[in-house]
Amino acid sequence: MQELLTIFSILCIVTPGLSNAATSFNVMNYGATGDGRTDDSTAFLKAWRAACEATSRNPSLVVPANKTFLLKPVTFSGPCKSSSIYVLISGNIVAPNNKLAWEGYHINRWLAFTNVNGLNIIGSGTINGRGSAWWSQPCLYKVAKGVTCKGPAALTFDRCNSLVLKGLRHINSQRNHITISNCKGVTISNLHISAPSTSPNTDGIDISGSSNIQIRNSFIGTGDDCIAVSSGSSHINITGIACGPGHGISIGALGVHGENDTVEEVHVRNCTFKGTMTGVRIKTWQGGVGYARKISFDKIRFIRADSPIIIDQYYCPSGVNCKNVTSAIKISDVSYSSIVGTSITDKVINLSCDQNVGCTNIQFNYVYIKPTVPGKKAYSYCFNADGKYTHTRPLVNCLLP
Numbered sequence: 001m002q003e004l005l006t007i008f009s010i011l012c013i014v015t016p017g018l019s020n021a022a023t024s025f026n027v028m029n030y031g032a033t034g035d036g037r038t039d040d041s042t043a044f045l046k047a048w049r050a051a052c053e054a055t056s057r058n059p060s061l062v063v064p065a066n067k068t069f070l071l072k073p074v075t076f077s078g079p080c081k082s083s084s085i086y087v088l089i090s091g092n093i094v095a096p097n098n099k100l101a102w103e104g105y106h107i108n109r110w111l112a113f114t115n116v117n118g119l120n121i122i123g124s125g126t127i128n129g130r131g132s133a134w135w136s137q138p139c140l141y142k143v144a145k146g147v148t149c150k151g152p153a154a155l156t157f158d159r160c161n162s163l164v165l166k167g168l169r170h171i172n173s174q175r176n177h178i179t180i181s182n183c184k185g186v187t188i189s190n191l192h193i194s195a196p197s198t199s200p201n202t203d204g205i206d207i208s209g210s211s212n213i214q215i216r217n218s219f220i221g222t223g224d225d226c227i228a229v230s231s232g233s234s235h236i237n238i239t240g241i242a243c244g245p246g247h248g249i250s251i252g253a254l255g256v257h258g259e260n261d262t263v264e265e266v267h268v269r270n271c272t273f274k275g276t277m278t279g280v281r282i283k284t285w286q287g288g289v290g291y292a293r294k295i296s297f298d299k300i301r302f303i304r305a306d307s308p309i310i311i312d313q314y315y316c317p318s319g320v321n322c323k324n325v326t327s328a329i330k331i332s333d334v335s336y337s338s339i340v341g342t343s344i345t346d347k348v349i350n351l352s353c354d355q356n357v358g359c360t361n362i363q364f365n366y367v368y369i370k371p372t373v374p375g376k377k378a379y380s381y382c383f384n385a386d387g388k389y390t391h392t393r394p395l396v397n398c399l400l401p
Contacts, residue, residue, distance in 0.1 A: 025051040026062040027069065034067030036094060041072045052080035052116075063125060065090035072096060073105035073152065075112040078160075084118035089125035089168060095154070097130045099140055102152065107140055110174060112156040119157075120164040129154040131174035135199050135223075138175070150201070151175040161185050171195065176203035177222070183210045191218040197245035199223035204246070207233050216240045225250045226276070231261035231290070238267070244274035248305070250281045251295065253315045255288015255329045262290045269298045273341075279308035280336075283315040284329040286322070286354070291330040302341025304372055309336060311362075311385070313354040328354035334387075335363040342372045349380035349396060362387030364396050 025047045028034065032043035044061075051059040059082050063069065071093055095110050096102075110129060113119060131151065139149035154173035157163055163186045170177045170193045177193050180186055188205065195202040204220035207213055209232035217240040220226040226243035228250045229236055243249060249268055254261035261284075273279045280297045302308045311331060316322035331353065348369040353359035362385050370393070371378050382398035389396040 023054065023056045023059050024062055025054075025059065026064060028064060028067075032069060034064070034069050034091065036068035036070055036092075038070060039072055040069045041074045044069070044071060045074060045076070048076045051085060052078060055081050058082065058084055058086060060086035060088050063087070063089040063091045063093065063123070065125070067091040069093050070096065071111065072101050073110050075109075075114060076116065077114050078116035080116060082118070084120065084162075085116065087119070087121045089121065089123035089127075092126045092128065094128045095130045095174065097133060099133050102140055108150060108152055109156045110152040110154050112158065113160055114158045115160070117161045119160050119162075121168070122164070122166045124167055126169040126171060127155060128171050129173035129177070131172045131195070131199065131202065134174040138201075153179045153206075155179070156181065157186075158182055163187070166190050168192075172199070173202050175201050176206045176224070178205045180205065180207045180210050180213065182208075184212055186210065186213045188213075188215045189217050191220075193218065193220045193222065195222040197221075197223050203228050206230065207236060209233065211235050213237070218242075220246065222246045228252075229263055229266055230254070231259065231263065233266070234264045236266045237269075238271065239269045241271040242274070243271060244276045244303075246276050248273055248276045248278040248281055250278070250283060251292055252281075252283035253285055254283070254292060255285040255290065258287045258289070258327070260290045261288055261329060263292045264294045266295045267298070268296070268300070272301045272303065273305045273308070274303040276305050277307070278310055279305045281310040281312065282331060282334070283310070283312045284331070285315050286313070287325045287327055288329045289327050291332065293330070293332045295333070296335045296337070297339065298335070298337045300339040300341070302339070302343060302369060304342055304344050306344050307347065307350060308341065308343050308369055309339075309349045311351045311353060311359060313359075314352055326356050328357040330357050331359040333361045334359070335365070336367050337363075337365040339367040339369065341369055343369055343378065344372050346371050346373075346376045346378050347381055348378045348394065351380075351382040351385040351399075353382075353384040355384055358384040358386065360386050362399060364389035364392045366390075367392040369394070
């Protein structure tokens with residue numbers, strides 16, 4: 001209901017009398033069918049171009065309720081003439097259920113917005129990636145043994161500054177649900193993102209090369225990271241997230257193939273992790289350079305999480321040809337405070353830092369995590385990590401002074 005009131009309020013602002021064709025661009029007026037079977041990509045692009053070219057204040061592309069729109073891979077490009085533009089989604093948007101619909105398109109994305117500043121995507125509608133065809137085999141065609149592919153990201157934003165996403169449901173992405181890349185000033189709120197716990201690589205929100213990002217008051221339950229923060233990102237604030245199932249909230253993995261990766265000022269607060277494979281995690285490959293620093297996890301609750309707190313500087317998920325080299329990402333100034341909950345494993349704190357670079361200034365304050373299994377005793381593990389702890393159980397007396 002709140003999202004519907006928001007849309008109505010915006011329409012009243014951008015569309016006096018709700019009928020001004022100079023500000024409101026309904027996809028049905030550009031040839032969309034909305035039956036869920038007919039390809040409506042061309043109609044959406046026509047409506048987008050009209051809205052993007054509009055010189056009026058706050059033009060809006062309207063996706064009406066009670067309709068289902070089938071879209072093939074499509075990119076909505078800017079820059080637009082107005083300093084802000086709205087996409088108001090009340091209906092449903094679905095992807096093709098046949099991978100061959102990507103023939104002739106970039107396989108790495110389904111819906112994309114590029115170079116659009118002041119973009120606001122708001123509504124109570126659903127974006128359905130229908131990704132199950134990609135989960136078992138993410139390649140478009142049969143490939144030689146050993147060749148790996150990545151399926152499409154369902155919704156990508158590249159170089160979109162002052163971006164707002166609010167209210168939508170995102171389900172069953174082909175790969176990750178939302179990608180934020182090279183953006184500044186992003187606010188994401190009140191989203192519902194879901195995919196089966198068995199669906200591989202279906203991250204909720206992936207962030208890279210971006211700064212000043214706010215993610216709040218959303219549910220994310222998928223088959224991979226609820227939120228992943230990658231290289232080049234800074235000033236990321238994550239609050240009020242209900243995460244699970246999935247792999248928790250991750251920073252990294254950083255430093256793959258010896259890359260120089262940096263992440264700083266990431267703050268996760270007032271979040272709940274229920275039944276996640278990991279909780280809050282910082283992960284780096286061996287051999288990288290750069291840093292992950294000024295990171296905080298505050299007021300976190302774990303409910304039957306597996307491995308709630310992890311720093312893993314030996315990340316190598318395949319377990320094949322894993323390196324142990326002298327260079328590594330430097331991890332420092334990480335704090336964990338006011339954290340409570342339960343873990344299905346007894347190693348509830350695992351700080352596996354690089355043997356040469358190590359982790360510095362790791363702080364624990366009022367952290368209490370216990371196993372779900374009666375009789376099990378929780379414990380902490382540290383390798384080459386220095387810092388201090390107070391009011392924490394289990395004790396983290398493995399930290400170096």
